[in-house]
Each structure stands twice: as structure tokens, then as C-alpha cells.
Amino acid sequence: MSVYENGFRYYDFVDDDSHQSKTKTFIYSFQNTPEKFLLKLAEKSKVIGISATALVKTVTGNYDITYFKRQLGSKFIELNNEENKILTDLFNEQNKYYSKTKIQTEWLGYLKPNDVEFEKYQADFSKLFNSKELANDILGKIKIKNIKLMAIYLIDTLRFHFLLSNF
Structure with missing residues (x-):
């Protein structure tokens, strides 16, 4: 043993x-x-x-x-070697532009439940996740002061949801 x-x-x-x-x-x-x-x-x-x-x-x-x-x-x-080569080639093709990507980071603040912005997005996230509780939890964890960034996150989330639901 x-x-x-x-x-x-x-x-x-x-x-x-x-x-x-x-x-x-x-x-x-x-x-x-x-x-x-x-x-x-x-x-x-x-x-x-x-x-x-x-x-x-x-x-x-x-x-x-x-x-x-x-x-x-x-x-x-x-x-086998052929399968490894196929995966390596696919990986390299998918990542060929990665070195040209520039990532900019920004420190963001919390979105709080009594903020006006929170209430605006609560309904959209509740509808997206079919759960008000889950929406509140997610919104409470998103660190955003800028309302434009919140809209971008919502749009990206909706895109991701659309992608998942169509596969």
C-alpha cells in the first residue's frame, strides 16, 4: 500500500x-x-x-x-506527438496577438446598496441571473465608482450570458 x-x-x-x-x-x-x-x-x-x-x-x-x-x-x-502539435499550433494561433495587448488597471471603489447606481443595475442583474439575492451579492462585490464602468461590466456580462446560452 x-x-x-x-x-x-x-x-x-x-x-x-x-x-x-x-x-x-x-x-x-x-x-x-x-x-x-x-x-x-x-x-x-x-x-x-x-x-x-x-x-x-x-x-x-x-x-x-x-x-x-x-x-x-x-x-x-x-x-501522441501529432495531437500535441495540433494543440500547440491552436494555442499559438489563439495567442499570437497577446504580446501586443496592453492592459491598464484602475483602482475602483465599492458599489453600495444605498447608492442610486446600485438600484439602477439591481433589476438588470436580477433579470440576468434570475435571482435578486444573487444579483445583490454580485453587485455588492463589484468595486466600481464610475457609472460608465458599471455599464461596461453589465454589457460584458450580458454578452457572456448570451455566449453561454448559445452553445
Whole structure:
């Protein structure tokens, strides 16, 4: 049995002068690892793993791909060279203008429920999300002082909603 199947315990001993000659002991228990979860899922269904760093050989920053290959055997399928090239070409095509993009940031303030602007957009967001509670939550988190920016965010949200509803 491996650490992935059994989990593990971590003991942390903290000794400090302020503890008055006592050592604080912390015990952490991890019975379910991410590898165990994915392996159980892969036993019952198809799992597609997509990661830009999947092939980096580290088990502390990624999943242990070697463990998955060993456990899944022939059920573990990787992209071949042709598939990798197709994805690389597609990525490069979609991002060819990224280096020419200029991003400008601006610090914005909170939109508060008693602001006139809040009430103007509350109805639109309520209609968009079919929930007044969700609309209030979202509007309360949007950090905007400028009413023109609020209109831009609403238009962008509506565009995104349209895009999602037409796919």
C-alpha cells in the first residue's frame, strides 16, 4: 500500500521560549489524497486530465503521473506527438496577438446598496441571473465608482450570458 492509498499523518512539534518549557504538538491526518480521489473516479468513469505542468516531475506541486500510469496501466492514455502539435499550433494561433495587448488597471471603489447606481443595475442583474439575492451579492462585490464602468461590466456580462446560452 502506498501513501496515496492510505493517506498520511503529519506531526508538527513547535518548541518556543514563550511556551514555558512545553512543546506544542499538532497532528494532521490526511486520509484521502488527490491521487486516491482521481484514481477512484477513473475506476468508474473516464477522466480527462489537462494541465500545462503535468509532465513536470514533482509530486509536491503536481499529481504523481507515474503513480497513475502504474495503477491504470493501459487505461492511462497520453496525447501522441501529432495531437500535441495540433494543440500547440491552436494555442499559438489563439495567442499570437497577446504580446501586443496592453492592459491598464484602475483602482475602483465599492458599489453600495444605498447608492442610486446600485438600484439602477439591481433589476438588470436580477433579470440576468434570475435571482435578486444573487444579483445583490454580485453587485455588492463589484468595486466600481464610475457609472460608465458599471455599464461596461453589465454589457460584458450580458454578452457572456448570451455566449453561454448559445452553445
